[in-house]
Amino acid sequence: MTQRVKFYQTGTWTVGNRLLDAEKRTVQATTERRNALTSGHRACQGCGEALGARYAVDAALAAANGKVIAVNATGCLEVFSTPYPESSWQLPWLHSLFGNAPAVAAGVAAALKAKGRTGVRVIAQGGDGGTVDIGFGTLSGMFDRNDDVLYICYDNEAYMNTGVQRSSRTPAGARTATTPAVGPHPGNPPGQGKNPALIAVAHEIPYVATASVSDLHDLEDKVKKAMSISGARYIHIHVPCPLGWGARSCDTIKLARLAVQSGLFPLWEAQDGEITKVTPIRRPVPVSEYLKLQKRFRHVLKDEAMVAAIQDIAERNIRRFGLLGQGEE
Amino acid sequence: MLKQIEGSNAVAQAVALCRPEVISAYPITPQTHIVEDLSALVRQGKLGNCQFLNVESEFAAMSSVIGASAAGARAYTATASQGILFMAEAVYNAAGMNLPIVMTVGNRAIGAPINIWNDHSDSMAMANSGWLQLHAETNQEAVDLHIIAFKLAETISMPVMVCMDGFILTHAYERVDIPTQQQVDSFLPPFAPMQMLDPDDPVTMGAMVGPEAFMEVRYLMHQKHLQALDLLPRLVDEFETLFGRRSGEMVAPYRLEGAKTVVVAMGSVNGTIKDVVDDMRGEGAAIGAVKVGAFRPFPLSGLRYALSAAKRVVVIEKDLAPGLGGVFASNVRMALRGLPTPVYTVIAGLGGRTITKAALKETFARAMADEIEDPAFLGLKREIVEAELARMHEKPRSGPMAENILRQMGLVGYRL
Ligand SMILES: Cc1ncc(C[n+]2csc(CCOP(=O)(O)OP(=O)(O)O)c2C)c(N)n1
Ligand code: SF4
Ligand SMILES: [Mg+2]
Numbered sequence: 001m002t003q004r005v006k007f008y009q010t011g012t013w014t015v016g017n018r019l020l021d022a023e024k025r026t027v028q029a030t031t032e033r034r035n036a037l038t039s040g041h042r043a044c045q046g047c048g049e050a051l052g053a054r055y056a057v058d059a060a061l062a063a064a065n066g067k068v069i070a071v072n073a074t075g076c077l078e079v080f081s082t083p084y085p086e087s088s089w090q091l092p093w094l095h096s097l098f099g100n101a102p103a104v105a106a107g108v109a110a111a112l113k114a115k116g117r118t119g120v121r122v123i124a125q126g127g128d129g130g131t132v133d134i135g136f137g138t139l140s141g142m143f144d145r146n147d148d149v150l151y152i153c154y155d156n157e158a159y160m161n162t163g164v165q166r167s168s169r170t171p172a173g174a175r176t177a178t179t180p181a182v183g184p185h186p187g188n189p190p191g192q193g194k195n196p197a198l199i200a201v202a203h204e205i206p207y208v209a210t211a212s213v214s215d216l217h218d219l220e221d222k223v224k225k226a227m228s229i230s231g232a233r234y235i236h237i238h239v240p241c242p243l244g245w246g247a248r249s250c251d252t253i254k255l256a257r258l259a260v261q262s263g264l265f266p267l268w269e270a271q272d273g274e275i276t277k278v279t280p281i282r283r284p285v286p287v288s289e290y291l292k293l294q295k296r297f298r299h300v301l302k303d304e305a306m307v308a309a310i311q312d313i314a315e316r317n318i319r320r321f322g323l324l325g326q327g328e329e
Numbered sequence: 330m331l332k333q334i335e336g337s338n339a340v341a342q343a344v345a346l347c348r349p350e351v352i353s354a355y356p357i358t359p360q361t362h363i364v365e366d367l368s369a370l371v372r373q374g375k376l377g378n379c380q381f382l383n384v385e386s387e388f389a390a391m392s393s394v395i396g397a398s399a400a401g402a403r404a405y406t407a408t409a410s411q412g413i414l415f416m417a418e419a420v421y422n423a424a425g426m427n428l429p430i431v432m433t434v435g436n437r438a439i440g441a442p443i444n445i446w447n448d449h450s451d452s453m454a455m456a457n458s459g460w461l462q463l464h465a466e467t468n469q470e471a472v473d474l475h476i477i478a479f480k481l482a483e484t485i486s487m488p489v490m491v492c493m494d495g496f497i498l499t500h501a502y503e504r505v506d507i508p509t510q511q512q513v514d515s516f517l518p519p520f521a522p523m524q525m526l527d528p529d530d531p532v533t534m535g536a537m538v539g540p541e542a543f544m545e546v547r548y549l550m551h552q553k554h555l556q557a558l559d560l561l562p563r564l565v566d567e568f569e570t571l572f573g574r575r576s577g578e579m580v581a582p583y584r585l586e587g588a589k590t591v592v593v594a595m596g597s598v599n600g601t602i603k604d605v606v607d608d609m610r611g612e613g614a615a616i617g618a619v620k621v622g623a624f625r626p627f628p629l630s631g632l633r634y635a636l637s638a639a640k641r642v643v644v645i646e647k648d649l650a651p652g653l654g655g656v657f658a659s660n661v662r663m664a665l666r667g668l669p670t671p672v673y674t675v676i677a678g679l680g681g682r683t684i685t686k687a688a689l690k691e692t693f694a695r696a697m698a699d700e701i702e703d704p705a706f707l708g709l710k711r712e713i714v715e716a717e718l719a720r721m722h723e724k725p726r727s728g729p730m731a732e733n734i735l736r737q738m739g740l741v742g743y744r745l
Binding site for chain 1: 350351353378379380382383384385386388389390392393394395396397398399400401402404418419422426526527528530531532533534535536537538539541542
């Protein structure tokens, strides 16, 4: 899919759009980008979720000629984008509740079908808590019925909007407000949590992908591909949260990339129940590189066994998804 | 056309005549027959392009009709009991967003103890959600109310619940006049939404509103109910002109001339009450009745007017607010505020307990002599209650109440 480019800038693998064929350039780099989530919203500086949402929704709009309706779960994205009487959204947007975005979107899609408004597409979006915990029943229902909705989860690995409490996406060892690192307790206990993207694959829906704000090309490609398919689709985007993770605002992209390169957040794609593509790790890094930039893991770094356990999780992902292999198409 | 059909079947046909565009539902007794019939009608292609969503919960049912309504479709769902509680968060949400959804509630008790039979606890639990609440006395009225409900909802852009007593109405076979499509079309125009998700004219719906404007948004919700107080009677008149019968009256008096004692109730029990009133009138008693057809908006002034000559009011209600008594009765009292008229609460029919003519007559007689406790519990088996109280007093670990009582009554044969 992505064009192979061997020109590396300053260790980031970003490449100037000038070097790409016009059709390979990102939506974000074009003058027609819609800025679906426009400036002036109240997200923290360096918010990965704000970035991820703009990337994803702009790409969806580009793929659907601007004819997109968005449904949003309660969470940071909803709160920071629509403080009454302002709204950052440049597309029709509806927020209903914390745990019902998939069902609301299914209703929107049904209405469009009933009304014969065939050109209009529906996306739904929410944080990890809204998607993977409280909204998981409605998400599974939407997958089950194969409703014509693209659901995008912005995973910042905790309930950020309510002050950084644990979610089922909070990684092993991470300190949150409800998994404090107190005495012998290691923050979030290892051996818990769930993988919604794999669960989505188990529903055998037409399209599932994971993506990262550190890889714009890949993220946009996946959104565009998802928009070219009908039925239930799911994209899970890793979005660092400087506030919740205790990281520097300027490290958002770096952290997202380290999560991918360490093997902690594998990038892959699946169609109709089969994993079809894996993005290989180009330059593997030990998990400690990722952990050490985040205060939520500060206590972990003092605990060799815990670091080793987290490294094991990364290694398992690398083995399981074949992240060191070729992986392309 | 006159048909001898089941209430649920009749309601499904009425809903179908209203040309819904999205129907979404989750099964729960006693609502099931309504949505089963509708799903068949959709599959038979009788509802055009209407979409029927088989959702995974009532929460999803209400959520999906929220989405459908916001996208400009006429949307319908139906539920009861545990289902309305399971969707509660979305019930409030639909009203808060002014979405004109119509929902049938096949009124049923709420557990524990789990019970599938009729009372009004379910719709009462949502009384202050912002939904308008209409109550049917008969299956004919249930049919007519659905047609009126869509027009009412869409005119003021608020959701409307049509409540019909579970089993007593939903499963009763009665003669019902099903209107023609032409009649319904002439009464109910296509849905023209006040707000809509449309890429050509993007709006933000469901924004966060803080203390600076929340009061106003809520006040406007109240305002819409006040608007409905004026609109509903006009729709009832309009309906009568086109369909030739009166349905949906918020306050319907019965034999009030000279009545010193007036019985007030909602729903199907009004039929029994009218029979008892007839009997007692025949014996010379100065008694009459008022049926309340809308619990929200509550017809405060209409009811006050109807009850202005009463010496005492007896409210029959199928609901209990533990620790208070009657909810409906409290609302009736509000209609009479400032007047000395005593309002007696009679809690009746909980969990499907039969309300007999004899029990009503006996209760009314005691009320007429002002010798009735408030609240009174119609047909309460005191000896069972006393025995259970004694048991609890005897040992701290007396066991689960419901099971104890059933065992005492010999209704279950288990041993501990
Ligand atoms: C039913 C319900 N329970 C709890 C909340 C409180 N709540 C609002 S947002 C939120 C956390 C959101 O977390 P997530 O979905 O991960 O989104 P994030 O803010 O992290 O982007 C919680 C717990 C709510 N609004 N509704
Ligand atoms: S708390 Fe995190 S997710 Fe929320 S706005 Fe701030 S950076 Fe973004
Ligand atoms: Mg989160």
